[in-house]
Amino acid sequence: xxxxxxxxxxxxxxxxxxxxxxxxxxxxxxxxxxxxxxxxxxxxxxxxxxxxxxxxxxxxxxxxxxxxxxxxxxxxxxxxxxxxxxxxxxxxxxxxxxxxxxxxxxxxxxxxxxxxxxxxxxxxxxxxxxxxxxxxxxxxxxxxxxxxxxxxxxxxxxxxxxxxxxxxxxxxxxxxxxxxxxxxxxxxxxxxxxxxxxxxxxxxxxxxxxxxxxxxxxxxxxxxxxxxxxxxxxxxxxxxxxxxxxxxxxxxxxxxxxxxxxxxxxxxxxxxxxxxxxxxxxxxxxxxxxxxxxxxxxxxxxxxxxxxxxxxxxxxxxxxxxxxxxxxxxxxxxxxxxxxxxxxxxxxxxxxxxxxxxxxxxxxxxxxxxxxxxxxxxxxxxxxxxxxxxxxxxxxxxxxxxxxxxxxxxxxxxxxxxxxxxxxxxxxxxxxxxxxxxxxxxxxxxxxxxxxxxxxxxxxxxxxxxxxxxxxxxxxxxxxxxxxxxxxxxxxxxxxxxxxxxxxx
Numbered sequence: 001x002x003x004x005x006x007x008x009x010x011x012x013x014x015x016x017x018x019x020x021x022x023x024x025x026x027x028x029x030x031x032x033x034x035x036x037x038x039x040x041x042x043x044x045x046x047x048x049x050x051x052x053x054x055x056x057x058x059x060x061x062x063x064x065x066x067x068x069x070x071x072x073x074x075x076x077x078x079x080x081x082x083x084x085x086x087x088x089x090x091x092x093x094x095x096x097x098x099x100x101x102x103x104x105x106x107x108x109x110x111x112x113x114x115x116x117x118x119x120x121x122x123x124x125x126x127x128x129x130x131x132x133x134x135x136x137x138x139x140x141x142x143x144x145x146x147x148x149x150x151x152x153x154x155x156x157x158x159x160x161x162x163x164x165x166x167x168x169x170x171x172x173x174x175x176x177x178x179x180x181x182x183x184x185x186x187x188x189x190x191x192x193x194x195x196x197x198x199x200x201x202x203x204x205x206x207x208x209x210x211x212x213x214x215x216x217x218x219x220x221x222x223x224x225x226x227x228x229x230x231x232x233x234x235x236x237x238x239x240x241x242x243x244x245x246x247x248x249x250x251x252x253x254x255x256x257x258x259x260x261x262x263x264x265x266x267x268x269x270x271x272x273x274x275x276x277x278x279x280x281x282x283x284x285x286x287x288x289x290x291x292x293x294x295x296x297x298x299x300x301x302x303x304x305x306x307x308x309x310x311x312x313x314x315x316x317x318x319x320x321x322x323x324x325x326x327x328x329x330x331x332x333x334x335x336x337x338x339x340x341x342x343x344x345x346x347x348x349x350x351x352x353x354x355x356x357x358x359x360x361x362x363x364x365x366x367x368x369x370x371x372x373x374x375x376x377x378x379x380x381x382x383x384x385x386x387x388x389x390x391x392x393x394x395x396x397x398x399x400x401x402x403x404x405x406x407x408x409x410x411x412x413x414x415x416x417x418x419x420x421x422x423x424x425x426x427x428x429x430x431x432x433x434x435x436x437x438x439x440x441x442x443x444x445x446x447x448x449x450x451x452x453x454x455x456x457x458x459x460x461x462x463x464x465x466x467x468x469x470x471x472x473x474x475x476x477x478x479x480x481x482x483x484x485x486x487x488x489x490x491x492x493x494x495x496x497x498x499x500x501x502x503x504x505x
Contacts, residue, residue, distance in 0.1 A: 015464060022463065023456035030452030034445055043436030046143070047165040048156035049173040050428035082146050082153075085176075089144060089155060094175055095135045101175075102167045106130050110137070142172070152427065162433045169430035177424045192409035199402035206395040213388040220385070235371070238297050242364050249357040256350045263343050266336070272328040272348045281320040282352065286359050288313045293363040317353075324348050 016023065088094065098104075106114075114130040121129075138157075145154040155172055159165040263270065292309045299306050328348055329341045336344075470476050473484050 015460060019460040019463060022459045023453070026456040026459065027449055027452035030448045030455070031445060034448035038444060042160050044158050044160060045162040045165045045433040045435075046156055046158050046437045047162070047169040047430050047433050048143070048154050048428070049169050049426055049430040050152050050154050051173055051176065052152040052425050052427045085153065086144055088179065089172060089176060090139050090142060092135050094172075094179070095138055096131070097175055098168055098171045099131075099134055099138065101171045102164070104134065104138075104164070106134060110134060138168070141168075154428075156430075158437070166430050166432040173426050173430065177426070180424055192406055192413060195402050195406035195409055199399060199406050202395055202399040202402060206392065206399050209388065209392040209395050213385075213392055216385060216388055235368070238364055238368060241293070241296055242361055245357050245361045245364075249354055249361070252350050252354045252357065256347065256354065259343055259347045259350065263340070263347070266340060270336070270340070270344045270347075272324065272344060275323060275327040278320060278323045278327065281316055281323060282355075285313065285316045285320065285356055288316065289356050289360050290363045293360045294367070297364070297367065320352060321349055324352075 110130060110133050114126055114133055117129040117133075118124055118126050141158045143154075143156040143158065145156075147153065155169065155176070157165050157168040157172065159168065288309055292306065292313060295303070295306050295309060325345050328345055329336075470479070473487070477484055
């Protein structure tokens with residue numbers, strides 16, 4: 001038995017000639033199989049987009065003072081965000097949004113698989129199972145590549161339809177930028193909304209406090225206006241006026257008692273007629289006397305206004321006396337004598353003068369009461385006024401604080417939005433792929449040919465290794481230890497010789 005074949009160039013050519021079909025057949029078969037696989041393979045298109053994540057813009061010191069809370073950020077390191085970006089792009093919510101935006105329809109195979117899942121799990125609806133399958137299969141078609149020392153990454157998707165691959169990639173890139181902008185702006189929007197709500201709340205409180213302060217000041221002004229006629233300086237004079245009016249009233253009361261004594265039993269029976277003219281004159285007298293009392297508090301008796309109103313009062317009194325004499329005893333002429341009628345007229349006149357003196361005294365007493373009440377309420381009013389003013393100032397400061405905070409948040413939001421739009425950029429947008437990634441026919445055929453050739457070479461080597469026959473003179477001389485004197489080739493003995501088995505020599 002041979003230990004193994006020993007090859008040289010001539011031997012190799014002899015083996016190739018002898019075993020040529022074991023080399024040709026595998027190559028042909030591999031090529032045929034390759035062509036068949038190429039024909040039945042579904043082309044896969046791959047669309048990609050490159051997104052760059054820059055650092056935030058650096059703000060100057062003046063901008064930092066103008067917009068507190070906005071500071072420069074460090075450079076983004078992609079390796080630190082790789083896992084977070086991958087989770088963000090591959091979560092079910094994001095994939096579901098892609099399906100909805102692209103308008104992807106379920107395929108027949110997905111529908112059948114969803115029906116099988118529903119059969120095994122009746123609690124799950126067909127729509128949920130179908131959507132879960134679509135999300136899972138689409139997730140498997142997404143690709144994500146990160147650069148080693150750069151600030152960008154490449155995302156993409158594979159599909160049998162080039163337009164779908166493009167739409168999925170473009171939508172995924174848009175969603176990534178939108179979600180990051182919304183996430184980073186959510187804090188600023190929350191701050192701005194809170195500041196706006198608080199600003200409106202304290203604006204209402206400030207307005208209410210200012211209204212309360214204005215109303216209280218108006219009430220104080222009205223009270224102070226009423227108390228201007230009596231003060232600490234003229235209070236003794238007012239008291240002396242009251243005493244003089246009281247003394248005059250006592251005299252009139254004595255006269256009234258004398259007249260009533262003279263009337264005797266007729267005093268209760270006699271009733272004077274009150275005409276409209278007399279009633280109007282009494283009302284005018286009451287008004288003039290009240291005004292005279294207030295003027296006498298502030299001015300002396302010889303003041304022009306005091307003299308004028310005193311003269312008007314005297315004229316009204318004369319007219320009232322004449323009116324009483326003319327119309328008062330209208331119903332008494334047939335019942336009483338002249339002396340009784342004169343006493344009744346005098347009684348009516350004295351009673352009118354007493355009522356006017358009472359009015360003057362009451363007016364002065366009322367002004368004194370207002371003055372005394374004001375002296376006790378001024379400290380309370382000042383304390384209340386100070387409290388209202390402090391409340392207004394506090395609400396104004398709080399309102400202005402939230403106004404500044406809201407304006408600052410809006411400015412920060414605008415700045416951050418501008419910076420983030422620059423930070424998240426698509427530097428290489430998605431394109432509709434022209435050629436599939438799995439149809440490099442020449443490369444595939446070359447690989448198949450080389451694989452067939454390798455298989456053929458392996459088979460030839462194996463056959464030669466297992467073949468124990470002598471294939472040359474050297475092997476015979478080595479095996480028998482004798483020299484070969486000559487070689488008798490195979491002989492063609494004619495047409496019938498083929499039927500006989502040729503014998504090896």
